[in-house]
Amino acid sequence: MKFKDMPYKRVDYDKTAEQFKTLTKRVKEAKSGEELWEIHQEYYKVYQNMMDSMTIAEIRHDGNTADPFYAAEKDYYDETAPMLSSLATDYQRALYESPYRSFMEEKIGKVAFATMDNAIKSMDESIIGLMQEENALTTQYNKLIASAKIPFDGQVCNLSLLRPYLTGNDRTVRRQAWKAYSDYFMTVADELDDIYDKLVKNRTAQAKAMGYDNYIQLGYYRMNRNSYDRNDVENFRRQVKEVFVPFAERVHEIRRKRLGLEKLSYIDNEVYFKEGNPDPVGTAQEIL
The missing domain is CATH 1.20.58 (Methane Monooxygenase Hydroxylase; Chain G, domain 1)
Structure with a gap:
């Protein structure tokens, strides 16, 4: 079916x-x-x-x-x-x-x-009202992101349709696409800030009602982290900083040279080849 x-x-x-x-x-x-x-x-x-x-x-x-x-x-x-x-x-x-x-x-x-x-x-009857408010706020956020209408290249794009322009091989077009992308978020910045502020206060209130100092521990429980704790995550973050970040820097340097750029910019995010990223081969049905 x-x-x-x-x-x-x-x-x-x-x-x-x-x-x-x-x-x-x-x-x-x-x-x-x-x-x-x-x-x-x-x-x-x-x-x-x-x-x-x-x-x-x-x-x-x-x-x-x-x-x-x-x-x-x-x-x-x-x-x-x-x-x-x-x-x-x-x-x-x-x-x-x-x-x-x-x-x-x-x-x-x-x-x-x-x-x-x-x-x-992570659940108590006393926080049901706060959870309902949290749900409403996340729905408001999702609708705001999904409703994006960005004029570009003679059409009106949502965030997904704008993505090919953000990663295309023409750097001038990439810069224009990123500006259009940023301009949209500037138009809804106040609304996004308001949602974020309310969510932080809401989740902090939930945590306090459950007897926690802040949302961190409650968040761990809700993400169902049942085999590692905050100390393990702190250790993992340290390893990312010490091992992965230097490795990523070397990879980005290889990418910079391959693209023929003096310096990588945010408009070069996820662009890997000077002639453009590989395109999917075949129709959507064939790929499926």
């Missing part, structure tokens, strides 16, 4: 919420690991059906943010997803704390429980 033919039905919040609550109650009352496993199979179905619908709606909205139907669906999930996430976390917490957890670890693995631990540490 092609994606465009996949049926879509809005997630019924009341029905799904009741299913999560019932499953959570049954987990708490389970009398054996085998019973818990059977309940978890039902949870998989409820959760997957919910995620299937939400993912289809999100992809179709992102493909055309001007589509009024899926714009309304996105607004609906911006509002209901945090509430459903809270209920799903309640279920996971009950499973995590179950006396039959060791049985379930044999079934689904310890990593699954590490993931549940991250979910529990």
Whole structure:
């Protein structure tokens, strides 16, 4: 079945919420690991059906943010997803704390429980309102980026259609394209700054409400970093600075010479050959 033919039905919040609550109650009352496993199979179905619908709606909205139907669906999930996430976390917490957890670890693995631990540490009913606001702000940002209309080369380009001009072999055209690109962002700079400011304050407020000093630790949990921590990332950043940056500088110097330039500029980003970058060969269907 092609994606465009996949049926879509809005997630019924009341029905799904009741299913999560019932499953959570049954987990708490389970009398054996085998019973818990059977309940978890039902949870998989409820959760997957919910995620299937939400993912289809999100992809179709992102493909055309001007589509009024899926714009309304996105607004609906911006509002209901945090509430459903809270209920799903309640279920996971009950499973995590179950006396039959060791049985379930044999079934689904310890990593699954590490993931549940991250979910529990990053979700609380008290921050649902902030999460709804966060969703609305990220949707506002995505719409702003997707709605870009940039006059260039006799046509009106979005950011994706402008990209070939940003990486073409004619440096004069590249410079003009980068100026058009920058000019667009200058026209929406105030709006972008406002979204950014609100997001920082929102996420900081979420972290404080969860008992964290700032958003860093909460962000780690939400990115599901369950096998490395902040110290590991700090070490990785150090290695990037000490090892990769000097290597990248040598590669860029080779590229500068190949392009025949006295100095690389931002307009030369991702340009690798003087005659232009390699173009895809064949039609889109043939490439697919």
